[in-house]
Amino acid sequence: MSERVVIIGGGPGGYEAAHVAAQLGAEVTIVDSDGVGGSAVLTDCVPSKTLIATAEVMSDLAGAAELGVEFHDAEGDAATGIRVDLGKVNARVKQLAADQSADIGRRLTRDGVTVLRGRGSLAGADRVVAQLDDGTEQMLRADAVLVATGASPRTLPSAQPDGERILTWEQVYDLTEVPTELIVVGSGVTGAEFASAYLNLGIPVTLVSSRDRVLPGEDADAATVLEDVLTRRGMTVLSRSRMESVTRDGDVVTVTLTDGRTVQGSHCILALGSVPNTADMGLEEAGVVLKDGGFVNVDRVSRTSARGVYAAGDCTGVLMLASVAAMQGRIAMWHFLGDTVHPLDLKKVSSNVFTAPEIATVGWSQQAVESGEMQAEIVTLPLSGNPRAKMQGVHDGFVKLLCRPGTGIVVGGVVVAPRASELIHPVSLAVAESLTADQLAQAFTVYPSVSGSIAEAARRLHRI
Numbered sequence: 001m002s003e004r005v006v007i008i009g010g011g012p013g014g015y016e017a018a019h020v021a022a023q024l025g026a027e028v029t030i031v032d033s034d035g036v037g038g039s040a041v042l043t044d045c046v047p048s049k050t051l052i053a054t055a056e057v058m059s060d061l062a063g064a065a066e067l068g069v070e071f072h073d074a075e076g077d078a079a080t081g082i083r084v085d086l087g088k089v090n091a092r093v094k095q096l097a098a099d100q101s102a103d104i105g106r107r108l109t110r111d112g113v114t115v116l117r118g119r120g121s122l123a124g125a126d127r128v129v130a131q132l133d134d135g136t137e138q139m140l141r142a143d144a145v146l147v148a149t150g151a152s153p154r155t156l157p158s159a160q161p162d163g164e165r166i167l168t169w170e171q172v173y174d175l176t177e178v179p180t181e182l183i184v185v186g187s188g189v190t191g192a193e194f195a196s197a198y199l200n201l202g203i204p205v206t207l208v209s210s211r212d213r214v215l216p217g218e219d220a221d222a223a224t225v226l227e228d229v230l231t232r233r234g235m236t237v238l239s240r241s242r243m244e245s246v247t248r249d250g251d252v253v254t255v256t257l258t259d260g261r262t263v264q265g266s267h268c269i270l271a272l273g274s275v276p277n278t279a280d281m282g283l284e285e286a287g288v289v290l291k292d293g294g295f296v297n298v299d300r301v302s303r304t305s306a307r308g309v310y311a312a313g314d315c316t317g318v319l320m321l322a323s324v325a326a327m328q329g330r331i332a333m334w335h336f337l338g339d340t341v342h343p344l345d346l347k348k349v350s351s352n353v354f355t356a357p358e359i360a361t362v363g364w365s366q367q368a369v370e371s372g373e374m375q376a377e378i379v380t381l382p383l384s385g386n387p388r389a390k391m392q393g394v395h396d397g398f399v400k401l402l403c404r405p406g407t408g409i410v411v412g413g414v415v416v417a418p419r420a421s422e423l424i425h426p427v428s429l430a431v432a433e434s435l436t437a438d439q440l441a442q443a444f445t446v447y448p449s450v451s452g453s454i455a456e457a458a459r460r461l462h463r464i
Contacts, residue, residue, distance in 0.1 A: 003025075003026045003143045004026070004029075004141060005017075005018075005029070005142065005144050005145075006028075006128045006142040006144075006145050007029070007030045007031070008030075008120035008128060008145070008146070008148065008149055009032060009277075010036040010038055011041070011325060012313065012322045012323075012326040013148035014146065015037070015108060015329075016326040017148065017312060017333045018111070020339075021333040021336075024333065024337040028112070028114065030116065031130045032115060036101055036115060037100055038150050039150050039152075040322040041097055042098075047094070047096075051089065052193065054092075054201070055196070055197040056356065058202065059200040061082050081202075083178075084201045086177065087177075090172075090174070090175060093173050116132060118130045118131050118132035118133050121281045122281060122282040122283060122285070124286055125145070125307055125308050126143070126308060127140065128140045128145055142308070143336075144309075145309045146302075146312060147296060147312075148311065148329060149313075149315045150313055151317075151320070152274065153169060153274060153275075154273040154274055155168065155272065159270055159272070165248050165268065166267075166268050167267065169269060172194070175267070178202075178203060179203050179265070180203075180266040181206070181267075182203050182205045182206070182266070183253065184198075184205060185208045185255060185269070185272065187209030187210075187211060188215065188271060189215065189353050191207065191209075192214055192215050192226070193353060193355055196226075196230060199230065200356055206235070208257070209238060214226060214239075220367070221366070221380065222416045225357070225397060226357065226359060226416070228396070229357065241259075242259075246270070252264055252266070276295045279294065287306035287307075289305040293317065295315065296315050296316045296317075298310070298311050300331075300345075301335040302329070313325030313329070319351075321349065323350075324346075327344060348362070352421040352424065357397050358415075359414070360416075360420035360421050361424070362427055363411050363412030363427075364411045365402075365412060366378055366414075374402075375404065376403060377403055377461060379401050380400045381400075383398055383416075386452065388452070389453075394418060394450075399417075399423075399453045400415075401413050403437045408461065408462075408463065409434050409435070410435055410440055410458070412431065413431070417450055423454065426440065426451065426454055427454060437459075437461035437462065438462055440458040441461075443455065
């Protein structure tokens with residue numbers, strides 16, 4: 001008899017786990033309340049990066065004159081501005097998200113996975129109660145349960161979204177009018193990405209940051225480059241400014257800071273972090289230990305404290321990336337079903353901040369080196385000397401590599417550049433496979449190419 005796997009949540013952690021479990025012969029059921037793909041596909045990664053893709057085109061057009069490209073109307077007069085149709089942009093965003101969700105659903109059906117629309121909760125470690133959208137209820141017996149319920153935008157009593165002018169990052173895609181002045185509260189990854197995107201869409205943006213700099217959790221040099229670019233393009237960055245409240249009076253939104261200052265705009269996006277979707281699910285009653293904030297405590301093979309219950313994705317708070325959620329889900333099924341499994345290694349995870357320029361990182365950080373946590377040699381190579389970057393009019397950015405003294409093994413890297421999310425891959429491979437800087441340097445790169453700077457940085461780490 002096949003093992004029965006029940007997955008609560010259809011996001012990357014859930015649907016990728018379902019594919020693995022089905023491939024290994026399990027009988028798989030997903031209980032999903034929001035639509036397969038989860039927030040990553042429907043309200044977060046796919047929509048936001050689609051919006052950002054449009055913003056990138058706007059940014060490229062704005063810099064076209066430097067490359068010798070000018071725009072004229074039918075009468076031959078010079079075009080003086082570029083504008084965005086936000087209604088069309090957001091309609092495309094939502095359609096792409098729906099299409100991606102449908103593609104995932106078809107793949108699950110192809111693999112024989114049953115998808116139930118409804119809300120799942122535990123009734124013990126081996127049973128899931130599914131309260132379905134049609135009003136019925138099903139009791140599902142399981143040999144293993146995977147909790148992959150994700151997280152939701154954090155709000156505060158003093159800053160409540162209304163879905164019209166005070167918005168969470170899940171609500172921005174209902175905008176049809178272009179904000180005349182946008183305030184973004186929160187300078188972490190989500191806040192920085194939206195602030196950068198809307199700035200590139202031609203919208204005046206004020207970014208309210210409670211910390212000393214934008215992106216306090218990222219490489220300091222990278223954050224400095226980004227903040228310089230954003231301010232140069234016209235963004236107002238209020239650092240060391242903590243939000244007290246957000247209120248609305250008609251068409252005006254007011255952000256009040258703890259020092260009494262106020263900032264006014266037409267719209268405000270709240271980027272205040274996430275809270276896990278773990279309440280009222282019967283987790284603790286089933287023996288699942290929750291950490292502070294309600295996140296599910298898991299080990300490196302996605303096990304919870306309850307036998308047979310695994311968890312993956314944002315609800316675990318391990319590292320809130322779709323790629324990590326997917327890997328946690330796969331690892332859980334490999335472990336439960338007896339396949340070869342390697343515990344999750346966060347030092348091999350590559351991540352990207354989709355600002356302009358993008359910031360991609362993998363492995364150990366310069367901060368870890370400076371604090372004495374890791375010994376490494378560091379080389380930073382500005383892109384200003386790269387021939388392809390010059391051709392493309394790219395002035396900002398760099399490649400940074402970290403390697404172990406003695407062995408020369410690459411243990412980390414940072415790329416700040418357009419499409420850094422693509423350029424980080426060779427560095428990610430080097431970190432994952434413990435390649436040396438010499439090995440990375442001796443692989444051929446195309447000339448001219450921005451990736452050539454990665455090989456050049458590696459050459460500078462060569463030791464006789």
